[in-house]
Amino acid sequence: MEFSSKLLEKAVQEVAQLPGIGKRTALRLVLYLLKQPAEQTLFLTDALQNMRNNIKFCTSCHTISDFDVCEICNNTSRNHKTICVVEDVRDVMAIENTQQYKGIYHVLGGKISPIDGIGPSQLTITSLVNKVKNDGIEEVIFALSSTMEGDTTNFYIYKQLKDLDVKTSTIARGISVGDELEYADEVTLGRSIVYRIPFENSLKNS
Amino acid sequence: MEFSSKLLEKAVQEVAQLPGIGKRTALRLVLYLLKQPAEQTLFLTDALQNMRNNIKFCTSCHTISDFDVCEICNNTSRNHKTICVVEDVRDVMAIENTQQYKGIYHVLGGKISPIDGIGPSQLTITSLVNKVKNDGIEEVIFALSSTMEGDTTNFYIYKQLKDLDVKTSTIARGISVGDELEYADEVTLGRSIVYRIPFENSLKNS
Structure with a gap:
């Protein structure tokens, strides 16, 4: 693509870095912003910067949160003896939407995937094992994707928990x-x- | 969707304002940025802000440009008596890529589309007619989409040019x-x- 403007080209290049967004889509999005009032671009960039710089991860379950301890971990009416292990915050949102679960969560931050260079040490597995050892956890529910990476991660964690006094289960x-x-x-x-x-x-x- | 963080929710809302980006895609993109180094978000937002605030439109052909007059309009080796009328800068880029056209352009900024609230006055039609009247233009080539809106726009402009001393043509x-x-x-x-x-x-x- 030949751009008539370096500013336009730079903006398209940066947007096209996002996963699943090609150069053509990026150009469409950038031209859209150009047609809208300048405030829309300002609101978008402010929201992204604000999010990236100020967001926290719950020190207990590692989910995305505005506070040091997330609202779910802080909620005393929930069952703190049952932990549901998920890959990321989207899974927490999906399970919360069902209104069928009253325990707490543990967000791994991904799944073991050698192809993507993600090993067990990049996930919050040690923190989970320590929680099970020290906090009197009664049940760990695995709610990982039903894929090879999900199953591998599941099995890896299961091996570390199986000698501890905790019940493990997996979603049906x-x-x-x-x-x-x-x-x-x-x-x-x-x-x-x-x-x-x-x-x-x-x-x-x- | 229930968000565990207002900062996350706000970022997703803003990204989901972009055309063709739903809430789920927006969440995926925002979580991707969270996993990348903070600089990537900074580069993205800087490029968008810089583009939105500093980009110019060529005073002659209305295409996006970093200068008051774009490189094509400024190029004396091009034929300034032939104008190719297009909807937006993407069409200029597409035609330039063919390397088959040596004239100049006129970017309308869209097409007449009552459904989207776009009438002739929002496009740069008057500027085109004045250019034809005053600059000794010999040919106007219409290169608009072959859609109802494109044909309507084409016909509207044609009516304003037909009594002037200029040849009109449309791409095959x-x-x-x-x-x-x-x-x-x-x-x-x-x-x-x-x-x-x-x-x-x-x-x-x-």
């Missing part, structure tokens, strides 16, 4: 609510038969 | 190079037969 895999059986993959379908639940239980929370 | 519509005939729409195919060109001409610039 099965047919999505609303899905047709014939389109389910066979591994999922197979597991959903092996780990079938009493019919009466399925009537709860529906 | 036809089958794209590399396209299979059977997949072409019938209007395009029909026009490409009506406006066929001598075979020898098609051998040029190929």
Whole structure:
């Protein structure tokens, strides 16, 4: 691409650094900002700078927070003996939206993925193991992606917890609510038969 | 979406204002910036602010430029008697990439689109008509989108130019190079037969 302006080119280059945003999309976004009042660009850049410079991570569960200890960890009405282990803050938001979980969380900050150069030491695994050892945790629920990286991370942490006095569980895999059986993959379908639940239980929370 | 942080929420809201970026994508982009060094966010916001505050529009052709008169309008080796009328700077870049055009441009800044609240007065049409009247322009080439809005804009400008002493033309519509005939729409195919060109001409610039 030949740019008529270095300022435009620089802006497009920076926006195109974002994942999933190509040069053409970046140009479209930048030209959009040019057509809007200058305040919109100011609000956008201020919000990003403010977020990047002032955001905190909860010292207990490592989720993104405006405070040193997040609102969930600070909430005494929640069950602090049950920890749900997730990859990132998006998973916390997704589980909170279900309103089915009243324990606390532990955010790993990713999953073990040698291809992306992420090993166990870059995740908050030690902090989780220490919490289980010292805080009288009764149950650890793994809620990681059902992918090779998710399973590897799951197993790695499980090995470190299995000799401790704590129950471990993993979220159920099965047919999505609303899905047709014939389109389910066979591994999922197979597991959903092996780990079938009493019919009466399925009537709860529906 | 329930956010664990107001700073995060505000950043996501601002990014989601961009066209084609939903809340989920915005969250993904913002979390990406959080994982990168703080400088990346700084470079991004600086480039956007710098662009928004300092960019200029060429006083002659209205394209985006770092100078009062853009490099194309300032280039004396180009033909200043031929003007190619386009919607925005992306079209200038696309045509410049072909290296087939040696005239100058006129950027309208959009197309007439009552649905989006864009009327002729928001475009640089008066400036174009004045240029044709006063600068001894010999040909105006319309290179607008082949859509209803593009055709409307084209016709609106044509009406204002038709009594002036200037040749008007429009870029050829036809089958794209590399396209299979059977997949072409019938209007395009029909026009490409009506406006066929001598075979020898098609051998040029190929």
